[in-house]
Structures are given as structure tokens and as C-alpha cells.
Amino acid sequence: MNAGEKIVVLNVDDLEAQRYVKTRDLNAAGFAVIEAQTGAEALRMIEQHKPPVVLLDVQLPDISGFEVCAFIKTKWPEVMVLQTSATFTETEDRVSGLNAGADSYLVQPAEPVELAAAINALLRVRRSEDALRSLNATLDKQVRERTEELEQANRKLRQEVTQRQKVESELLQAQKMEAVGQLTGGLAHDFNNLLTAVVGNLDLIRARATEPRITRLAENAFKAAERGSKLTAQLLAFSRTQKLATESVDLNRLILDAFELLNQSLGASITIKTELDARTPFVVADHNQLEVSLLNLAINARDAMPDGGTLTITTGCDDPDNRRVMLSVTDTGTGMPPDVIARAFDPFFTTKPAGRGTGLGLSQVYGLVRQMGGDVDIKSEVGKGTSVRLSLRRSIASTETTAEAQAAAENGHAERILVVDDDHDVRGLMTSFLSEIGYVVHEADHGNAALAMQTTVNPQLMIIDFSMPGTNGAEVVKAARAVQPSLPVLFVSGYADSAALEAAMGSAPFLRKPFRPAELASAVRSALDADSSDDL
Structure with a gap:
């Protein structure tokens, strides 16, 4: 209700004289009064005007005041009811009225000031109840909002938890892969050296054999050796240590x-x-x-x-x-x-x-x-x-960017090659094959021997294993290039960790063991024909 507006009171009484007196006294006390003579009329007036207070006589011609009061409190519980009667004045009458839902009971006739005071008292109760209802509504809203905030926070927490579990699972998987990679990496080097000698020699036997039976046996052994090579590659691939040809x-x-x-x-x-x-x-x-x-x-x-x-x-x-x-x-x-x-x-x-x-x-x-x-x-x-x-x-290229496999390389033209590898069989295979196709080949089984031989051989290409006892291949090449700054180099290795190889070798040419003789020939020719060598 706006400030300055009169408070509306519904005065319900079937006796005109009594109704008139109550209306007069209420008007004098500053209230705006509307009237009803029957219970039914009273209910219609409440529906239409929603008065904050109803002054309700107990004895009505159609419905008793007790029944009207009970209906009001059922449908409009915020409406305050002051029940009045000049006839039903006993204690049990007042109890019946209060039990029907009346907020107060006043015996008529009452002094005007008493009537006004009783209504003002009900209005104070009404304001307190309104304040409580407003507070409850505010609290309900706050509870709903807070509940929604908590539900959202829980959803996010279940998600930030799900994501953490995923990351932890991926980390655990990566650690497992790393552990297996470390386990297999050392074995792979020796195994690839062995396969290089097996594959290379079988390939040469297969190419040179004249007897069909020998050719067939060499072919079968060669295929088995190649399967061993692929098995090594697969074993290293899941540990993420072997560089892929993407x-x-x-x-x-x-x-x-x-x-x-x-x-x-x-x-x-x-x-x-x-x-x-x-x-x-x-x-x-x-x-x-x-x-x-x-x-x-x-x-x-x-x-x-x-x-x-x-x-x-x-x-x-x-x-x-x-x-x-x-x-x-x-x-x-x-x-x-x-x-x-x-x-x-x-x-x-x-x-x-x-x-x-x-x-x-x-x-x-x-x-x-x-x-x-x-x-x-x-x-x-x-x-x-x-x-x-x-x-x-997704690839940004619309077609394959890698060219088809290169044809077999040209034969050598007596270029001087220094082969450095601690594995006797692999070193022997490379030396024998490169000599056969026209190169002048010198060999050394470790880095210091290669550096000592360099000054007399003056090689045009160094083929060197990366992983050797003592000084590794990258360190040997640095020392060799101190003497021959433009010395071309071809690294060969069965070592598993491609990242470590790249960190040590830079962009120098690299041939992974096991390799076939034709692949070695192609890599040697490419290294010799390059305009300049890459720095380590």
C-alpha cells in the first residue's frame, strides 16, 4: 500500500444500524471502509478489493461468520479477520471464532478507540507477517540461487577431477612407454647391428647366386631377416623413440x-x-x-x-x-x-x-x-x-609431399671413404660392398683410430656409427672437421632414441640400421654429391 493511502477495511454485518456505527467509527479513525451484508457478498468483496482487514460479524443471514472466516483463511491467508458479535459473547463463542481462523475476537458494542486499536494491532501483525513472507521469499530465492551455484560448482569439480584423471592416466601411460623404451633401446642397437650384417650379406648372396636353390634359400632367409627388422621398428615405435618418416x-x-x-x-x-x-x-x-x-x-x-x-x-x-x-x-x-x-x-x-x-x-x-x-x-x-x-x-598439403623411392644410386668413381664402426661384421659388409661398386674404402674400429688414419687417407666422405665405446660418432666428426672443415659425413646407427641422435648430429645425413646395400649406395652417393655439408 502506498504512503498516504487510507487502509481499506471490509465491514461485514447484516444489521444496518450496527454496520453504520462501526463504519462511522472506522472512518473517524482514518480508515476507508467498504461494506457487505451477507457472507456471500463479503467473499465477493474480498475477491475484488483484497482488503487487509475484515471486520466480520458472527451472525449472518446466509453463512455463519465462523464459516466465512474459515473460507477466508483458506483462500486468502494474508487477510486479517477481526470477528465481532453482540450475541455470541461467551468464552466458548470466542474460542470457536479463533479456532475458525480469526486473528482476534471483539465483543460488541465496543468503544470506537478500542475498535480502532484492535484493527491497528492486526495491521501490525499483518505488516510483520508480510515482512516475514518477504524475507522467506528472499531466503528461498537465495537458497535456490546458492543451490544452483553449488550444483554448477560440483559439475565443474566433477569435470576439473575427470580432466585430472585423464591427464594422470595419460602421464602414467607415457611413463610406461618410456620405461619400455629405455628397456628396449639398448638392446635395439646391438640387434640392429646384427640385422644389418645379416640383411646386407643375404641381399648380396641373393643378387649373386646362380643356383636357383641357393637364390630361393637366400630369399627366404632375407624375408625372415626383414621381418626381424620390422619387429624391432615396431617395438621401438610404441615407446616413441624411433623417428617416423612422416x-x-x-x-x-x-x-x-x-x-x-x-x-x-x-x-x-x-x-x-x-x-x-x-x-x-x-x-x-x-x-x-x-x-x-x-x-x-x-x-x-x-x-x-x-x-x-x-x-x-x-x-x-x-x-x-x-x-x-x-x-x-x-x-x-x-x-x-x-x-x-x-x-x-x-x-x-x-x-x-x-x-x-x-x-x-x-x-x-x-x-x-x-x-x-x-x-x-x-x-x-x-x-x-x-x-x-x-x-x-590434418596435413596442410593436398597431395603427398614425399617423392617416390629413388632409383639405385650410381656406382662410385674411386672416391675415398673412411668407414668407422665398432661392429666387425657391419664394418666388413660396408667396406666390401662399397669397394665392389667402385669406391676406395678404408676402415677403423673406433674414433681415435679414424682420426689417426684421417691425415694419411684424406677421405672424401666419412661413414660413421653414432654409438661406439668411448667417443661417440658426433664427437669424432667434430674433431675430424677441425682438420677437414668441409668433410662430408654420413651417420649410421641402430640406436633407438632419435631425439638424442638429432640433438647430437644436427641435420647431417643419417642412415638407420639395418639397411640394405642399395640403400647404403644411395645414401653415399647423395652425401658425396651434396654441394656442402651440414654443420653439427
């Missing part, structure tokens, strides 16, 4: 080209479906290793479908900005429970029976994809199959 790869073309191989590998009980988006951008990847990853995923899916099923390979853009490209391999197999999903990328973890799996398949895929700047995710449900999704970096 290029711009047409993902859809890679899948189509590999389709026949997948068909043969999975068998007749597996149906292969492809859902390849023609708009799929090229990706940054090592073509060969990505193909191996696809084959690994397909074989894993096959093993999860012992009674046959469907393998679906899907490609498409992985985000609205086309910065990521998705490759997913989905099967209809047995699926995996959450505890298996959590360990699926762990090196050597497998649920297959003994002798049926190494546990390196998914680990290799994980390591390769992460090394290529992508990510891997598994969704699986027991009895409903598994989907492994690779998220790969």
Missing part, C-alpha cells in the same frame, strides 16, 4: 590399397565394410607404420570375433575446424570390460591365451599415433563390440 598421406587411399591385405588376413568369416568420407583431408603420418597400425587393429578385431562378424572402417573429420581427421575401426565382437579397457594400451598386456599374442599390438598403435601428434580412444561394451578411434593431424 609425410602427407591420403587416408582413404591407404585403406583402399590395404583392403585386399585385410581381406586375406581376416578370413572369410569376417565381413569388412568401409565408410570413407570423400572429403577426408590428408593426414600427417608415416604411411607404412599407419598401415601396420590398421592391420594390427583389424587383427585384434578378428580375434574378438571368433564366430565371425563385421569389421567397419570409417574416416571423416574429427572436429568442426577440420584440424583433426578420424580413423575408426569397429567390430561386433565380444567387447571389453572397463578394467581391460584401462590396460589395453599397456605394453605386453593381453587377454589372449599363451602363445596367441604378444600384447604389443595396441601398444604399438598407441605409440605410433601419439608420436605422429594424434590420439587414440577406445569405446567398448561387453557383448556389443569395440571401436578404436584414431585422431590424426
